[in-house]
Amino acid sequence: KAVVSTQSGHYGRASSDSEAETPVSRAPVRQYSSILEESDEEKRVVRSSKDKRFSEINETIKAIRNHKKIRDVAKVEEGFVALCRIYSKSTGVLEKNGCPRAFIRCIADLELYVKEVWEDKEGRKKLNKMNSKALAALRQNVRKYNRDFVADIEAYFKDPDSYEEVIEEDEDVEVKSDDDDDAVAPSKLAKKPRTVSKPAEDDDDSDDMWDDSEDESSSDDDVPAIGYTAAYFLKKKDGDKKDKPDRKKKAPRQQAPKVSISQEDEGWTTVSGTDKVAKEKPLFEEDAEITVELVNQKIAELSSIRGRRGANRQKNIETFELLSGVCVTEGLGIPILAKCQYYTCLAIFDYNPNMAVCMKVEIWVQLITTLDKLLTLLEEHREVHFIEQMPEEEENLEDDTRALTVAGSILVILERTDDEFTKLLRNLDPHGTEYVQRLSDETKLCALILRVKAELDHRRASHEEMCRVYLREIEHLYYKVDYKSVEIEEDSKDKMDKLCKYIYRYDTTDRIRTRAMLCHIYHHALHNRWAQGRDLMLMSHLQQSISHADIPTKILHNRTMVQLGLCAFRKGLIQHAHTTLNEIQSSQKSKELLAQGLSTQRMSERNLEQEKIEKQRQIPFHMHINLELLEYSYLTCAMLLEVPHMAAHQYDQRKKLSRTFHYQLRNADKSPLVGPPDSMREHLVASAKAMMKADWKTCADTLLAHKIWGLMPNAEEVKAMLKQKIKEESLRTYIFTYSACYDSISPLVLSKMFDLTNAQIHATISKMILNDELKASWDKPTDLLMLHRAESSKLQSLAKQTADKLMYVMENTEKMLDQRGMNIGTTFQNKSGSGQTGLPWQSSWSSNIYQHSNKKEKSTDCDSALIPLL
């Protein structure tokens, strides 16, 4: 059926009078496709935007005509709306070329038609409800719409024949203009017998494939903007009958061997657009002059079916590769070769229709090699330029006199490659060997980035592009620890500085600068340059603006903050480390915040959709920050700060520095049996318990026994630092806890107890005195620490607290009673009878409370009596 219907166009052109609408609608299709309608689908893509619009309009007009004939007003109206839409969409194109006559004719006819139907009252009554409704709407729409075209329509009514003629002329012109294409066509036709005589199996295979896709494409073809209707087909059938004799006529002209239709189909196959490989080879073999245009056309043809359902993506990649091969063998010049390779990359990107799915490894390798080839090519031939945002028509692929240009951007390809790489890693099992293999590709990728950078630099790319490529380089650099920095002259720090400063200077988009800065800080933090990292972080005011950033940038910010906190920790700046890490750790969502996996406890809180999105944000494994180490560092910080704090403020638990730490402590208290510490948290809790008793040795031993410290860079230094800190904090805890028992303490004893030098003891305690944490003074002659009893004893502070709490109880009780009075005043008295049942326990309860408070007052009385006595 497909074959038959396709020929109707060809035939219709010859006998335009008998079937008026067919030629008109098909006329502007200026492709050699007019011979082979069946490959319409493929060929349409080669048209310029103008042609595309025209053919769209024509399709719609044709549909309207058909519906008009069967009086399906609803469909006509639909078609009209579609037509208006297409027209308004293509005004830009149409302005250049003038309003298509067919369009004017159609709307004018439509107006007449509507009038006719409208006035035919009997006929109108027969219309079903939907149609009559549509008719009214159509009438109104057409009237309104046609007002804009009054002049044109009048001209048409005056001389409708001229319109017809002109259209006919148009057509002829087109046929002529198609001559060069036709020149190709006969050659195709001529070759047909040869293909038929080829080994049958090949053809059969390709034939099957062709048939499948043909069915699809042709059916697609038949549905322009409007759905099927039975009548639509019926009409076609009519056409079929007429066509049949015609085909017989045509057959001899083609001089195809008189074989069955199926064989003829085979013949068509070779020329048709879908089965590219089958078509390509013969096409180029046959055509001795493979020109740049021809290849270019091919590329355009292929690239414009990108993303279509029927397109075979694997084939596409192969075809593009083949094309580049042809370019080399035929010596067509560098630009077209570059273009072929460029499009190969694009086809590879298209291989996966879903953005979320990562590409196959083989495809990835192919991508890398293709990109490599492309870059080598460009390095060798610097005269070829890739220009983004250039219409393809303005490409200059051959003319040596002007600058050789190709539309496209290697930077875009590079960026996508980089993204694909991340995606690939994200989807691999990080503990498998495959992951390591792919990871080794990073060197290649980095090399590619560097080469692209050099290329862009050489070609004097804009600052914006340079910034983009710099950022890519930075993003491959910032998370790597620079072990060799001592040996190599230009270490990564200088490199980072150079790159980032360029971006700071030239970047205009906020995002690239922000990201570069975060990477810079991250890099500083990773290499223990805490002060520089912090200064950069504070000076950039990133923390204020980060809430407006996009999510990946926020994630990078979180990671940077964590790295900065860890850096502070390694440097022994416990307070800073704690405040920096607190935000991330206290939320219990560190996994999500750092994009390092999804925490299982929150499974129920998100649905599948969210999970998918979050999975796409994940950072590849090799960039992960060790969460255990992070948590342990954080908790160690918290312990060092919190234990002395707890000792100092034993009785009011309101001030808490770290909730997470308290949570761990409480959890540990709940466990019925405390064994030797095993997990990371148990180690921590055990050491915290030891520290509370000021037993620094046990504390340090338990804390540092955990093997996770091995993951910390320069672990020995960090351990030594921690030991020192533990001693000091234990000393503080000891003094806070037991100072009430002493009148004076000898620092020598303390020095022995905590294995600290006298000077260190002196410094720590002096600091406490200065900070008003301890009421004491140094007695120089005896070298003793004299403690002053300024603060209240334990019992006194307890009594004070009791008084406070009692106040609360009183307040609450009074509030309750007030409320009850209010209730009675308003609601309950309005409701006769039910007032009392509303609050039945009122009397007994309030008396109850008063008894309570009396009793309590009594107890406070004795407490307050006790305070001066004790």
Next chain:
Amino acid sequence: KQWYQRRVPITAGDPLKTKMGNLSVRAFKLSLAAFQLYKEEKDFTAVMLREKSLTYENLFKEIPVVVKNSTLTNVLLCELDKVQDNTSFFTLPTSSYLEKSMQLLLGGLDETNQDLQKINMHQRAVYKQQNQIFKYVQERKEENAGREKNGLKPLPEEDVTKLFKAPPPVGRLESLLSANRIASHCEMIEDHVKSGIGKLYLADSFMS
């Protein structure tokens, strides 16, 4: 299972006090009213408490504890009596016991406070709902009056309780228990301090 079918007494000892030389053992059982309530309802609401006139004071019933020593122990005690010197008469009650009691008291107070807050919240919710119901009834009445004027059938007075679900009542068992706890701690502190105060006054008058 057994303990709510029968009123089983529980004994409570005070290790701190015992350590200081005063054996302190007390025994309690649920009062009859509380037991019945518990058996029937298992849910201590304010209404129930009022019906049974149950307060924290009569939640438990204390049973007197009689400690019987063996004859041999009695002999030993008599022997010790002779040895004991009388200077310990003037020692003041230790503060560690007081501290502990105070801490426990504080815990009880915290609980009471929380309970009070809960009750307050509940009350506010009830109050809010009463207002809503009132408003609803009022509106319905007005509407009906309007309809009657227009000669229409009045809308039926729907059951208000169906429309508005009462907020769940606050369980009172916890607050009863914590009140009881506070009371007993107060009592203990009082007992403990009583002798000390007497001694202090005695010493004071001696000094002057």
